Amino acid sequence: MIEAPIVLDVEIRNWVVIPILIVLFIVSALKLNFSRILQLKSNRDQDVEKTMQMQTINRVRRLTSFYNRIPQKSFFMRKAFLCGTPGATNPKNRGLLSSIAPAQEDSNPMNMMFANSMFTDPSGMTDMLKGNVVHLVPQITMMSWVNHFFSGFVACKLPFFPLTIRFKAFLQRGIELSSLDVSYVSSLSWYFLCWFGSEGINNILLSDNFVSPDTQLFNSQVEPGPPAQQNPIHKIYDGERENIEMIRYDSIMNNIENRFLDNLSKKTSLDLNTLNNLNNSNNNNNNNNNTLTKIQKTKTKSSSSSSSSTNTKRVLYQKPSLK
């Protein structure tokens, strides 16, 4: 069945296709700015104490992941500062991570849950609600706008391969033509296409392309890493303290000179090996031996040289044991 191309009215282009594109862009710009304003507002009334706790947790996590890059002394200093000296009775020496006592040990777990969810959460709850409102409401209104005003006619044709008939009901909503090709779609599909496609454009045009370090710092303050609302703070602290106490300090700088020398010697030994092989092959070619023996010879040579080198390594490079 050869279909003649359908000619669409120019008015559809002027009053449907282009306006939807522009309106979508404007609405997404408004949305972004609006959410930014909301974020700034919510940032202003953040608790100082909470921020300090967040940053402590971040710091401790950094220490647990990169402990082997700092000297032993400074690691133990940090450990003493965070976890306290063992067996200290003075509360000042108990360390930063055990400074927060559990607020009230409620016997009733339901009470605890209630307190945690209601009294520490409200800011988070409202933030989530705001985000939902900002993102959902324009979407729904736009969709109903498009569906209400621009339904009932073909808006555009998709250039790519026709989708299966199953999509027809979705792509051609409001058009009751059974013989129409599936690639002709109504305005709602065009709206969806614009919605997905304009995300990239918004990324470029609306967001700040180059994040300077200052704004990075600002952002990290806006969105602190660990989610605080789920656990009471002293539990997180306890977990982190245990993590630090579990660490068996082992610097990666140990034995670094020997390793460096070892790398150097490996390279030189490799060069020697290749040289030997070359010599061997030359000799073999001169003697007109067959290839099998040649391989064997080189093999024995290389294995003997490698074993000797490992023996010397065993003498030279023993890892100093840390105690």
Added chain:
Amino acid sequence: MLHPQQMQEQQQQQQNAQNAATIPEHYEMEYIQRNNKTIQLCQIPISILGGGIAGVIGFSGLSGFLFYFFVYIIFCSLFALKEKKNLHLYFPNPRSIWFDSVGGGLMSYILFWTFLYNIIHIY
């Protein structure tokens, strides 16, 4: 039971591994993310441009998608040519730029492809 020679070999291998253990490289995640974002920012205008070209020429069906991949490969090779030597300084795995963000600009490409195709060839 292992043969004593095998055991010796194993020990040797372990020792070699210990000696070969170098300092693991540390990557700053923020900078990696920023670099990836830079690639994305370069890629989207290029895919938009490619979509425009495809729409004006009037590709339809599979050839349009093939054109997208063609544009993508050209973009990647331009990127690799520009930073031929230094690519490993900016990305932990320099080859990943070839396939990491294949789908990144696809939607904008399709949007502009459809838009210009409709304007020029349908109306």
